[in-house]
Amino acid sequence: EPEVTQTPSHQVTQMGQEVILRCVPISNHLYFYWYRQILGQKVEFLVSFYNNEISEKSEIFDDQFSVERPDGSNFTLKIRSTKLEDSAMYFCASSDVRAAGTGGEQYFGPGTRLTVT
C-alpha cells in the first residue's frame, strides 16, 4: 500500500542552524502539507502546497520556514535558523485532491522528530 515517507526519523541540531526535513508523498497525490506537534500538544498546521506554490500557511509559518518540491517526488521543509521552540515532531501529509473535495483524505508520514539544543 502506498505510504508517505519521511527522513530523517530524528534530527538533532544546534540553535541557529539550518535544517531540511524531507518527505516523499504518495506518488499520484497533488496536495502536500506540513504539520507539527510539540510534545504533549495538538497537531498544528504549517503549510499546504499545490502546483508548485504555497496555497495556504499558518501564523507559525514565518520567514524562517520555506517549502520546496525540488523534483517530482520529494517535498521539503527548511527551517533557516532553528530556535529551541522549533523542537517538535514534524509531519508531512499528502492528498490526491484538495482536502475539501470528494475524497481528500490526508495521509500522514511517520514524522521527523526535531530536537534543537
Added chain:
Amino acid sequence: KQEVTQIPAALSVPEGENLVLNCSFTDSAIYNLQWFRQDPGKGLTSLLLIQSSQREQTSGRLNASLDKSSGRSTLYIAASQPGDSATYLCAGRDNYGQNFVFGPGTRLSVLP
C-alpha cells in the same frame, strides 16, 4: 476560526466493551472531518473521513458520525481490543481553508 475539542481526554475500558469518543467543533461550516489514530511517538494513521454531505462512515469495528448542526462527531469502537489502545484525534476542515484543525485527542487504554 475553527476550534476542535475532544472529550474525554483519557479513557480506560476493559476489553470487549463498546465505546464512544466525542469530538466537537465550533464552526458548523465544516467541510469534512477525519479521525486518526496515533500510537506513542508515532505518526498519524487515518481511520475514517466524513464529508459534510455524509452522516456517517464505517470501517470494520469503527463507525464515525457527523452532526453539523450540533457541531459534533463521534467515533464508535465496537468490541474493543487491547490493540485499540492509542490516542484518537479528530480533525475538521472548514470551507475557508485547506488545513485540518486538530483536537487534542483522547487517550484510550483497553485493558486485557
